[in-house]
Amino acid sequence: MRTLAIIMATLALSGNALAQTDPGTISFKTLTPETALKAAQAAMKKCRDSGWQAAVAVVDRSGTAIVMLRDRFAGAHTPETAVGKAWTAVSFRTPTTSLAETTQPGRPSSGIRSLPRVTAIGGGLLIESAGQIVGGIGVSGAPGGDNDDTCAKAGIEAIADALAF
Secondary structure (H helix, E strand, O other), X not given: OHHHHHHHHHHHHHHHHHHHOOOOXXXXXXXXXXXXXXXXXHHHHHHHHOOOOOEEEEEEOOOOEEEEEEOOOOOOOHHHHHHHHHHHHHHHOOOHHHXXXXXXXXXXXXXXXXXXXXXXXXXXXXXXXXXXXXXXXXXXXXXXXXXXXXXXXXXXXXXXXXXXX
């Protein structure tokens, strides 16, 4: 009888543990196309107002492009570079300016630069909502990564009201 009580107690406890485990699916937030477009347009406006011709890309949380805008006179390389910066920021969960610093030649993480699609230069930022990555934004064409970052930040600021921080 005592053995049966132990078995029943074990089953009851394991049943609770099983009920508390994660289900087989997860839920997450990602940017809508409308929100991504608003961010891209604001980033492009910031670049234009500063006198820079640039391309702006917004990707979802997995790095898939949602929006890509290229200004009239932005270089032919800028669309792909903007997407690459946004993808890199989301993929490594870090702004590309930081990644550029930590992957300099001779540093332990320098090999990251040789991975496919990695664009380890300034201009790629994460877009977060309530502490969760919901997308990324990349800008290419301003003079220097710091200026690309400035435009990208303007894009994020334009959608801040739509995101729960």
